[in-house]
Amino acid sequence: MTKPDSPLRPFVTTLVPYDLGPGPVGVHRGLPSATLSITLPEADPVEIGWLAHPASRRHHRAAVAGLHLDPARIRQSGCTRGVYLALSPLGAAALLGVPASALAGNVADLADVAPALADLPERLAACPTWPRRRALVERSLLAGLARHGEPGNAPELRAMLAALSRTPRVHEAAQLLGCSRRHLSGRVRTQLGVTAKEYQRLVRFASARSRLAAAGTARSALADVAAASGFADQAHLSREWRAMAGCTPTGWLRSEGSEVRGSEA
The missing domain is CATH 1.10.10 (Arc Repressor Mutant, subunit A)
Known part of the structure; x- marks a missing residue:
């Protein structure tokens, strides 16, 4: 997790090392979540695809996954270690410079999504310890935050997601916000790439x-x-x-x- 006083705190919910397990090949089931994810393998590329669609599997030197409602299959040969990050939906725009809706339902190369971070995997590989890797990732994200910043509609979207997280039904969230269900649903779909109801499903599942x-x-x-x-x-x-x-x-x-x-x- 990020430090309590870090400017990244509103945008980064998880920042941890990972290990997909012993042996020459590590396989992990990627579950849906209310956050976006970044996978930074320590050495060898990671293969990610939707579990039900083997043809979707692609190798990535580093991968960004948007909000999704289907399970993924994550496979890493050779070195099975790396760094994993989870970003809040607002973190996509603030840190990577793209709205969460542009990534929904997809897994993309980090270099394509945020070209300024293209060399991050190689820089991480040169760091011998976890504290130094963590510090490098945080510095890189802070640089992204300085480039892009929080979008102007962030307070509105943050309030909408908070209301959806607190209520079981979309119309109840709309009542809390004092807006129509149609307005809430439209704004969420535009910004996140999933419907308001789907976002509530993701919150419950997580x-x-x-x-x-x-x-x-x-x-x-x-x-x-x-x-x-x-x-x-x-x-x-x-x-x-x-x-x-x-x-x-x-x-x-x-x-x-x-x-x-x-x-x-």
């Missing part, structure tokens, strides 16, 4: 993911996780999990093992 990682594989915990995350019941949680993760909640916990306590997908 909440369930964190709670499941903490609760473990006990089936008795699933009902509690469902209720605490805003699902109607355990069956609702299970249906959403199959749709957005491509597996059951317990199946994900078993396959990912200790990785579920690490970086977001």
Whole structure:
């Protein structure tokens, strides 16, 4: 995580080292989230594609993934370590210079999205320790923030996303904001590339993911996780999990093992 007083704090929710596991090939299931992600492999390129569409798999020296509602397959041969970042939807414009909507449903090369960061993987490879890698990434993002800055509509969008995160239905969020559902839905779709309802699904799913990682594989915990995350019941949680993760909640916990306590997908 970024330092409490860092200017990056509103835009970077996660900044951690990752390791996809022992052996010559590391494979990880990338789950939907309410954040965008940047994957910076330490050495070898990372292969990312949608789990249900093998033809979508591409190798990236560094990858940026927009908001998505389908599971991804992340595969890294050779060195399976790197740096993982999660950005808030506002972080895309403020740090990379592109709106979140331009990246929705896609995985792109970091060099194509933010040319100023094209050499970041090579610079990271020359850093021998995690503190130095972290400091390099933070300096690079701060330089991006200085170039682009927070967009003028950021307060409005931040309020909309906060309202959607606090309510189970879009019309309830619109009531909190004092606007029409149509206005809220249109603004969110334009800025994020997903609908307001889809963003609420992502928020619930991300909440369930964190709670499941903490609760473990006990089936008795699933009902509690469902209720605490805003699902109607355990069956609702299970249906959403199959749709957005491509597996059951317990199946994900078993396959990912200790990785579920690490970086977001």
